[in-house]
Amino acid sequence: MTQMLNISDLLVRVDCSLRSALKRLQDSARGVVLLVDDQGRLLRTVTDGDLRRLLLAGASLDETLAVLPALPPKVILAPGEPGRALAVMNEFRVDQLPVVDASGRPLDVLLRRDVDRQILLSSPHLGDEEMSFVEEAIRTNWVAPLGPNVDAFERELADYVGIGHAAAVVSGTAAIHLALRLLGVGPGDTVLCSSLTFVASANPILYQGATPVFIDSEPATWNMSPEALERALSDAARVGRPPKAVVVVNLYGQSADYDPILALCDHYGVPVVEDAAESLGATYKGRHSGTLGRLGIYSFNGNKIITTSGGGMLISDDSELISRARHLSTQAREAAPYYQHTEVGYNYRMSNILAGIGRGQLRVLDERVASRRAVYASYLEGLAGIDRLEWMPEASFGQSTHWLTACTLVGGADPAGLIAKLAAERIEARRVWKPMHLQPLFAGAAYYRHGEDQDVAADLFERGVCLPSGSNLSKADLDRIVNALRRAILSDQS
Numbered sequence: 024m025t026q027m028l029n030i031s032d033l034l035v036r037v038d039c040s041l042r043s044a045l046k047r048l049q050d051s052a053r054g055v056v057l058l059v060d061d062q063g064r065l066l067r068t069v070t071d072g073d074l075r076r077l078l079l080a081g082a083s084l085d086e087t088l089a090v091l092p093a094l095p096p097k098v099i100l101a102p103g104e105p106g107r108a109l110a111v112m113n114e115f116r117v118d119q120l121p122v123v124d125a126s127g128r129p130l131d132v133l134l135r136r137d138v139d140r141q142i143l144l145s146s147p148h149l150g151d152e153e154m155s156f157v158e159e160a161i162r163t164n165w166v167a168p169l170g171p172n173v174d175a176f177e178r179e180l181a182d183y184v185g186i187g188h189a190a191a192v193v194s195g196t197a198a199i200h201l202a203l204r205l206l207g208v209g210p211g212d213t214v215l216c217s218s219l220t221f222v223a224s225a226n227p228i229l230y231q232g233a234t235p236v237f238i239d240s241e242p243a244t245w246n247m248s249p250e251a252l253e254r255a256l257s258d259a260a261r262v263g264r265p266p267k268a269v270v271v272v273n274l275y276g277q278s279a280d281y282d283p284i285l286a287l288c289d290h291y292g293v294p295v296v297e298d299a300a301e302s303l304g305a306t307y308k309g310r311h312s313g314t315l316g317r318l319g320i321y322s323f324n325g326n327k328i329i330t331t332s333g334g335g336m337l338i339s340d341d342s343e344l345i346s347r348a349r350h351l352s353t354q355a356r357e358a359a360p361y362y363q364h365t366e367v368g369y370n371y372r373m374s375n376i377l378a379g380i381g382r383g384q385l386r387v388l389d390e391r392v393a394s395r396r397a398v399y400a401s402y403l404e405g406l407a408g409i410d411r412l413e414w415m416p417e418a419s420f421g422q423s424t425h426w427l428t429a430c431t432l433v434g435g436a437d438p439a440g441l442i443a444k445l446a447a448e449r450i451e452a453r454r455v456w457k458p459m460h461l462q463p464l465f466a467g468a469a470y471y472r473h474g475e476d477q478d479v480a481a482d483l484f485e486r487g488v489c490l491p492s493g494s495n496l497s498k499a500d501l502d503r504i505v506n507a508l509r510r511a512i513l514s515d516q517s
């Protein structure tokens with residue numbers, strides 16, 4: 024997908040004719056070619072305007088670039104502070120800016136149109152049909168929680184992932200909260216939860232007054248380590264206090280390894296809540312991510328692979344669990360000719376308008392998965408041979424959506440430094456989630472490592488970076504990110 028700028032396509036020597044320099048300009052579509060000496064060092068830039076002025080002054084197309092006057096080029100040096108590019112362009116009123124190494128050899132040419140637009144980590148990407156579902160809801164005055172779009176969205180999503188039942192709610196967090204409530208989690212209970220995740224996986228444990236116990240990741244998937252889970256479950260069994268539930272998270276679009284996880288949880292009789300907020304569209308051994316636990320949840324927050332601006336879904340094959348979830352999420356209002364309640368409920372149902380957005384988004388989910396995977400593939404290709412990056416491993420048991428392309432820096436490079444360099448070029452990258460067992464909120468919570476001396480989650484946090492991964496990134500965006508990454512990483516090396 025990515026076609027890297029091949030810098031040699033832009034290099035011309037002084038014996039190059041004006042005719043072939045013009046042809047190079049046209050082919051490269053960068054608005055500039057670079058005149059270099061015998062050692063490949065930049066002498067000056069040559070633009071369309073430069074050549075046109077020569078021709079108007081009577082030069083012939085067969086003359087060489089030797090007729091050009093000397094003109095010390097405006098450049099930035101790699102390692103340059105990348106954020107300077109736009110400032111330098113503004114100061115010298117140029118739209119192209121060569122990047123050169125310490126000996127003056129060109130590495131890249133930055134274009135104004137590429138350096139001044141913000142690239143986000145993961146932004147919403149609407150399809151063609153959302154508007155018609157939303158319009159229909161407004162036209163028919165279904166501007167309320169619940170309504171035909173909610174029913175249809177639940178059914179369509181359940182069919183898509185191949186599960187019996189689904190309840191649409193206001194957020195993924197609300198769906199996790201309902202799941203724990205349905206499993207009877209309450210004060211004094213413990214709930215096991217992946218440590219390497221967003222805080223939304225664990226907050227509902229606190230909502231229910233229960234105690235979280237965090238489980239490390241395994242290196243092969245970055246998801247819950249079966250080894251650590253086994254120790255946690257057997258320790259709990261030994262003291263006669265089995266956990267009430269296990270929240271297993273599927274990180275960055277990749278499923279956890281459920282065969283060993285479910286075998287352990289079955290053995291100890293503990294139900295699994297599958298936090299598939301980040302993995303809708305992924306698979307595990309032919310089954311859809313989210314459908315492997317007793318209950319599963321998805322998120323439709325604005326940064327997820329599909330969005331309703333904000334929303335979530337609770338799914339299960341157990342129809343009773345899901346109808347009870349619908350009851351609890353409408354204030355646990357009972358069937359009576361007046362407002363009657365015997366237990367605490369929540370206002371968690373999705374609105375009919377937002378469900379309309381969800382229906383449109385579901386129709387483009389397969390395309391979004393393909394685009395996110397293509398983004399990952401273009402990073403792999405564009406950064407091939409850079410051994411200071413290691414990609415999040417892709418497990419062979421299924422297909423990851425690569426919701427976010429994540430990598431680790433090797434050789435002691437600092438993720439914060441890389442992220443700052445990209446930010447200076449208006450490219451948003453983020454650290455990998457800070458594990459829950461390192462959060463002040465959960466200070467003192469028990470934690471089970473993958474190995475005695477191996478805290479995988481902490482290590483991934485220390486070295487991990489998430490790169491822009493939106494399904495709406497253009498090829499030019501990806502070129503810009505890849506080039507910025509190359510510069511940032513190579514400059515670190517020197």
Ligand SMILES: *Cc1c(COP(=O)(O)O)cnc(C)c1O
Nearest residue numbers: 194195196221223224300322324
């Ligand atoms: C986004 C996310 C959630 C929460 O979803 P919301 O819809 O934002 O409440 C839960 N878990 C994980 C792993 C997430 O990434």
